[in-house]
Amino acid sequence: MITISLCMIVKNEEQVLSRCLDSLAGLMDEIIIVDTGSCDRTREIAARYTDKIYDYIWKDDFADARNFAFSKASMEYIYTADADEVLDDENREQFRLLKEAMVPEVEIVQMKYVTKNEFNTVLNFKEEYRPKLYRRLRTFTWIDPIHETVRLDPVVFDSDIAITHLPQSLHSSRDFKGFLLAFDRDGRLSEKLHRMYAKELLMTGEKEDFIAAAKVFLATLKDETASGDARKEAGCILSRCYRITGNVNEFFKLALKDMITTPCAEICCELGNYFFDAEDYDEAAVWYYNAAFETASILDVHTSGNIPLNGLADCYEKSGNAAQAEEYRNAARQWQLPDDNS
Known part of the structure; x- marks a missing residue:
């Protein structure tokens, strides 16, 4: 069975953070919470689930914040989640089975992203695949029996796991x-x-x-x-x-x-x-x-x-x-x- 670090960046998520973390309970082997400047009870709530809470000075750059969060992870795979996401019971079980059956060749797992219509700002479909689970350290493999080369494209698996996006307002x-x-x-x-x-x-x-x-x-x-x-x-x-x-x-x-x-x-x-x-x-x-x-x-x-x-x-x-x-x-x-x- 693979091990997974949950990496999240949060700010003022006291209304939804527990809902998210409860839905992932038992699936994650490590929880990394990176706080970008909360002034509500977000840190207090996060502390119920992990002691790995880090401060990050916001630079108007989500990629930089996620890279910082990833740098703190130590497990084989990293799962990235936003605080307003939820896994229901059926998809929790799907996730558990995936964790048990994951083959080492897979480097990225995509999951179906489902957003309520009133908060759908960019999706043109009821659900769209998004990369959510990443191998933390990547190995390089030579391929092709002649004119061999290193495989650069990651091995991606499209799972049936559906993540429900339940924001409280538009962003x-x-x-x-x-x-x-x-x-x-x-x-x-x-x-x-x-x-x-x-x-x-x-x-x-x-x-x-x-x-x-x-x-x-x-x-x-x-x-x-x-x-x-x-x-x-x-x-x-x-x-x-x-x-x-x-x-x-x-x-x-x-x-x-x-x-x-x-x-x-x-x-x-x-x-x-x-x-x-x-x-x-x-x-x-x-x-x-x-x-x-x-x-x-x-x-x-x-x-x-x-x-x-x-x-x-x-x-x-x-x-x-x-x-x-x-x-x-x-x-x-x-x-x-x-x-x-x-």
Whole structure:
């Protein structure tokens, strides 16, 4: 049976920390808690479960904090958890069986991450695989019988274990600040962060968040080395920004450029919203229909699902067609996130 260090970074988690740690009881051989500046009872609660509690001076860098936590671990594997995660009884048993049966070749175990809809800021599926369990020390192995080379890609196992994410509130404002700090520090975002920022903005951003983000995505459009995907993402964010700030000329420039490539549902929804606000409900319906039935989403799957379906219902209500409006409203109610992205 493998041994596991639980590594967590926490701050002001008194409401949820016990719930998380109780759900992991008996599965972990070591518990590492790194506190980034709590001013509530978080440390007192953590002390009920472990004496390995460390202070960390926050540097606006989650990766650095997690690296610090990992440096304190001593077991064969490291399990990383956030305080608002929970393992139910069924998945605790799955985890226990995995711990007993783990083969030494596996270096990373992915687990299914499930977030309640009202707190889902970046997921386009009901559940998505995330790496959660890591071999602490990695060995290198030569492979290939001729022209041999060292295997660099880790051995990853996709488990059936499902982790339930039960946050008490959205973390968007914290995340938006982090994205902007990373951009100001490095002058650009990685492709992963660029996409995550765009997704979280579309799902939870307010007007001021889009205005603050504009510099990041304008830089993408000006960057000749930016990928086509990044440029499409930037177009989605900036079109929303220009629409809600009334910059009609720049809004239509971006929307038209999207139409001459492969149109995305996000831009179609923005056009639908523009014409709906202008009380041109027939034209708005055209673009909502395109979003729902003719195009695909690139960032927020809701823009090819319940969002344009509700938009169509709103248009038909405004036009006095109650029966058609109710048909689309029912379709929006019945729409669900895809099961997973595996």
